[in-house]
Amino acid sequence: MWIINQAGHRRRARARLLLAALAAALPLCMLLGLACGAVSLGPAEIVAGLQASFAGDAAEQSALIIGQIRLPRVLLAALMGAILGMSGAATQGLFRNPLADPSLIGVTAGASLGAALVIVLGGGLLQGYSALSAVSVGAFAGGALAVVFVYRLATSSSGTSVATMLLAGIAITALAGALGSLLEFRADNDMLRRISLWKMGGMDGANYPRLLVASLVGAALLLALPRHAGTLNALLLGESEARHLGIDVDRARIALITWVAVGVGTSVALVGTIAFVGLVVPHIVRMLVGPDHRVLLPASALAGAILLVVADTLARIVLAPTELPVGIITAIIGVPFFISLLRQRHHYGMQS
Amino acid sequence: MNVLVLDDASAAPWGPPLLEHISLALEPGQILGLAGPNGAGKSSLLRLIAGDIPLGAGQLLLGGRRHGQWQRRRLARQLAYLPQLSLLNFPYTVEEVVALGRIPHDTGASVDREIASRVMAATDTSHLRDRLYTRLSGGERQRVQLARVFSQIWDGGPGGLLLLDEPTTALDLSHQQLVLDAVRHLAAGGCAVVLAIHDLNLVAGLAHRVAVLRQGSLAACGAPSEVFTEQLFRDVFDIEVLIRPHPERQQPLVIRR
Numbered sequence: 069m070w071i072i073n074q075a076g077h078r079r080r081a082r083a084r085l086l087l088a089a090l091a092a093a094l095p096l097c098m099l100l101g102l103a104c105g106a107v108s109l110g111p112a113e114i115v116a117g118l119q120a121s122f123a124g125d126a127a128e129q130s131a132l133i134i135g136q137i138r139l140p141r142v143l144l145a146a147l148m149g150a151i152l153g154m155s156g157a158a159t160q161g162l163f164r165n166p167l168a169d170p171s172l173i174g175v176t177a178g179a180s181l182g183a184a185l186v187i188v189l190g191g192g193l194l195q196g197y198s199a200l201s202a203v204s205v206g207a208f209a210g211g212a213l214a215v216v217f218v219y220r221l222a223t224s225s226s227g228t229s230v231a232t233m234l235l236a237g238i239a240i241t242a243l244a245g246a247l248g249s250l251l252e253f254r255a256d257n258d259m260l261r262r263i264s265l266w267k268m269g270g271m272d273g274a275n276y277p278r279l280l281v282a283s284l285v286g287a288a289l290l291l292a293l294p295r296h297a298g299t300l301n302a303l304l305l306g307e308s309e310a311r312h313l314g315i316d317v318d319r320a321r322i323a324l325i326t327w328v329a330v331g332v333g334t335s336v337a338l339v340g341t342i343a344f345v346g347l348v349v350p351h352i353v354r355m356l357v358g359p360d361h362r363v364l365l366p367a368s369a370l371a372g373a374i375l376l377v378v379a380d381t382l383a384r385i386v387l388a389p390t391e392l393p394v395g396i397i398t399a400i401i402g403v404p405f406f407i408s409l410l411r412q413r414h415h416y417g418m419q420s
Numbered sequence: 421m422n423v424l425v426l427d428d429a430s431a432a433p434w435g436p437p438l439l440e441h442i443s444l445a446l447e448p449g450q451i452l453g454l455a456g457p458n459g460a461g462k463s464s465l466l467r468l469i470a471g472d473i474p475l476g477a478g479q480l481l482l483g484g485r486r487h488g489q490w491q492r493r494r495l496a497r498q499l500a501y502l503p504q505l506s507l508l509n510f511p512y513t514v515e516e517v518v519a520l521g522r523i524p525h526d527t528g529a530s531v532d533r534e535i536a537s538r539v540m541a542a543t544d545t546s547h548l549r550d551r552l553y554t555r556l557s558g559g560e561r562q563r564v565q566l567a568r569v570f571s572q573i574w575d576g577g578p579g580g581l582l583l584l585d586e587p588t589t590a591l592d593l594s595h596q597q598l599v600l601d602a603v604r605h606l607a608a609g610g611c612a613v614v615l616a617i618h619d620l621n622l623v624a625g626l627a628h629r630v631a632v633l634r635q636g637s638l639a640a641c642g643a644p645s646e647v648f649t650e651q652l653f654r655d656v657f658d659i660e661v662l663i664r665p666h667p668e669r670q671q672p673l674v675i676r677r
Contacts, residue, residue: 302523306507314496314524359510
């Protein structure tokens, strides 16, 4: 009997191993992120810098670099990566489509439009710190509005159809894109540059107030979504089958969409659009340990955090002292990986 | 008490009537076969009972209660439904798919594992347990989905209701027999079963009663030996058949002319 059981055990053992490996790798990657940059720091300097900044004594240069620049940045990248990875896994489960992406429900396009609107209409009035915050608020509002709109479009008296939601998401994304282009058409050169930089995404706006917002949203999301793991597992069978397993599908769907919208909306608001983390990370994890969301959700969060921390570190050192937008790095890493997955998807039994 | 009562039930979820004036009652342990040509309303009737399409008029009682009066999870412990088609295209292992059937229960991991291994034995899927569902053949998938649905109400005792929509279409003869044996086993434990099958000789050998549907209403209902007449096949299926007693068993045999 135990011989027959082996492969199933192997999947479970691999799940434990993957979670442990990811949990161990994340702090290492974060330390690497603290060490690398325009100025390289050794382990001793990192420890001293961390101690100094926790003690509130930021006189030394290394303490300043660690405490004021790199630490908030690395933490923000980890949180955003975790949010995007877990939201992606939940979206793919909800839509029963391994190629779905959180941006499918319109949140990313809506947020981009919201941000562009603030940049263009706010124009010269907003400068520096207040401009960044206003753009973030505009992005979050735009993302939230787009999701509500998509959800309402897909809901009729007979319930909400996820297939219609997907199509509505595509339509709203196209509309928001067109309106965004219209704004860019009207914008002057400075605004255009700010819009396009913002769209590429980056951690360069990292500071402690932003980190606080990210931590609150991140903690709530990372605790809330795994509670729906069983529901997502059943949903893969189909909505009607999930209902016959005693699951309140409509309530679960609203909860999941709300959490994904809040998570992705916050991430777009704080660090701009970051491509492929929400799509590729859950995909890779599923390939390794299967679609059980009890493992998939936490593992996607950890892997997303690692990917974004590493990508942000690369973004800082590839053309140092100039910084690349991190969205470019994630796309450059993500796209070839994704294409290779598409080409070999029969190797791990994925159909659609 | 009756597990299922339909009293003059009608349903018209999209305007034109799908089901009209259906009256039926089912006791614990009874097996009801649904027969009828394509589009006669067999699947619609199963979906109506399962709660997938709303009741338009009349009454539908499960264990004496209407759908809305049931708590979702409680109902899922007693009512299991296998639809005709499965949408599952994620690479679960077979064992993981079967385990999903235990979601409404909180009997604990060891009971769940025990039941999973028994339903997998009953559907001859034990040897597939570590295979990926997406790599199975059609017949293997159908057996895995059956195992999942069985595990939902296995050992549930009297009061359970199992709805099967064409559970044997993709199965070879010996696996058909295996699944029918599992259905009999469940019925012997007090679970009522409603199943739609096109193979009328299979129905005649399995079901205590047969309901023949035509254009959304009941054309006949009763024991297979009473219901299956040459006239009925002429009227409902528009086909000429011979009805003869089975040479070895107590059941009518339908032979195409």
